[in-house]
Amino acid sequence: MKQEVKIPQATTKRLPLYYRFIQNFAQEGMERISSKELSEAMKIDSATIRRDFSYFGALGKKGYGYDVQHLLTFFSQTLDQHETTKVALIGVGNLGNAFLKYNFQKNHNTHIVVAFDSKAPKEGKMISNIPVYHPDLLEEKYAEYGADLAILTVSSRSAQKMADRLAAMDAKGILNFTPERITVPDSMKLLTIDLSVELQALIYLIRNSDK
Template sequence: MKHETTKIPQATTKRLPLYYRFIQNFAKAGQERVSSKELSEAMKIDSATIRRDFSHFGALGKKGYGYDVQKMLAFFRNILDQDERMNVALIGVGNLGNAFLKYNFQKNHNTKIVVAFDTKAPLEGKMISGIPVYHPDALEDKFVEYGAELPILTVPSRSAQMMTDRLVKMNVRGILNFTPIRISVPDSIRVHTIDLSIELQTLIYFMRNDEE
């Protein structure tokens, strides 16, 4: 049974993939059960936060026993839809986009880049790292043809909103935005923006303040 994500705090939701990754590590190590303290030490998250996060999903563990690793694997696989792959379209194949193509996601995640778009690519397409790359003029047709659901936006800032507007007309439900632009979308579309320069500046700020 799926839980209503709207009732779960956003901070908790963001930690779910991390929990799944570390539970996988315990399973690979042959561990049958794990305590919140062990998770805390491995993930560098305090055990009270872990117990509070897990409390949103009912009784996942037993006091004095901890959490059954295989049951936790099945739980997170279900709640994160790990058995249902989502096809991704990469829009913009610059330095960051090329890194995504070379890495792709199918080895460790339930997502896979199936098609990409770049202004330097021909309309008929070409292969880069085993992924077909087309000119953006073919976006609407090829996005549907390859069964893409989630677009990753890695285009130059000047093109970000224009490409977003086209995606909105295509009725996508979410966009992962790696541009520094705060793109505008209807309320029905979820946008996650990852601005690497802001993340870097935030890290520098905390590093400098930790020294004081």
Template sequence: MNNYSTKTIPRATAKRLPLYLRNLTILHSKGIVRIKSKEFSKITQVPPATIRRDFSYLGELGRSGYGYEVGFLIKVFSELLDSYEENRIAIVGFGNLGKALANNNFRRNQNLTIDCVFDTDPAIVGQTVGGFYVYSMADFEKVVREKNIKTAISTVPSEYAQEAIDIVVHSGITAILNFAPDRVEVPDSVSMRYIDLTTELLTLLFFDRNYKKPSLVATS
């Protein structure tokens, strides 16, 4: 259990914490022991003032003119995000996207593990695909309770998403990442995040067109 209260952290700040932790971990792996907010801003693309404000919600994490100790920040954010604890994850929908997520298996964070995958396609249910045994959605509740899984990733298309999410919620899972952009109904006790790949791509292209930094490549 960490010693930091999440009640005083704004939601916008909370969304940036995993980004900070990921980049701090990369810096640590490169032997960087200290960094200033201006330098960290260039890496995270978050304004220095926002970084300092986000960090201030967690207390005195650095010193003016000195910066922040990378190792200490990793410890703080890891405790806050409970990333020291193993988080076992179920994937619902084992099509192309589900396979890609399972094969990646969060290599940079050994505490995030794809533990089981589910589908309704009779062609793959009961088979081992890409190193994963594919369970039937009919067995979802039984399997995730046996494995004590509290997190699920759904790659089910929008037209079937509500039915799939209902099964996930009924099993007792309280954290769901949904790749279907259309909203679904879940109880207040369930934390749901949506990832719309089309929206993300359009946002990327917009920033590329309008906020692109000058090229560093010399031209003749």
């Protein structure tokens, strides 16, 4: 029995980025690329690219590089680009509003279909053509709109409670933008992006770049 290869999370995060740049190469009419060319375009060292690609078998040939159309097809299938992912947004403050206005315009297969906010009326309202309901209707409307996963932009004190409700509904995953370190069942996928931590890391790099 063939053992399944475990893909590192860092590699997983880079897959959509690879796909975006390979799309750009295809649009420019390029038929093949080298790891060096991809490295220069993405600002990622070529050794990392080759290691990432190696998890998926022989994607290229030594001395030839990578066939652009082959990579395009591979990443499209790997990332399920032909299937639409429906997203629920929970929390429509400043960050939530920005998500509603953007609504993944560059990702044609990912869309926010419904949102929830404590200030929304029970009957709902429209913001950027997206229906926004009160969280009391989370279970009902999440199912009604067929959401696959949720983005959390609520306050820290509400984050775990919302995560628990999503877990009870068998939501597939959460993209957490709150500073709270929430916990979810093993059956759910969780990715946390703490903007304040990322900013502090950037400040540290800037201040220590010349040391």
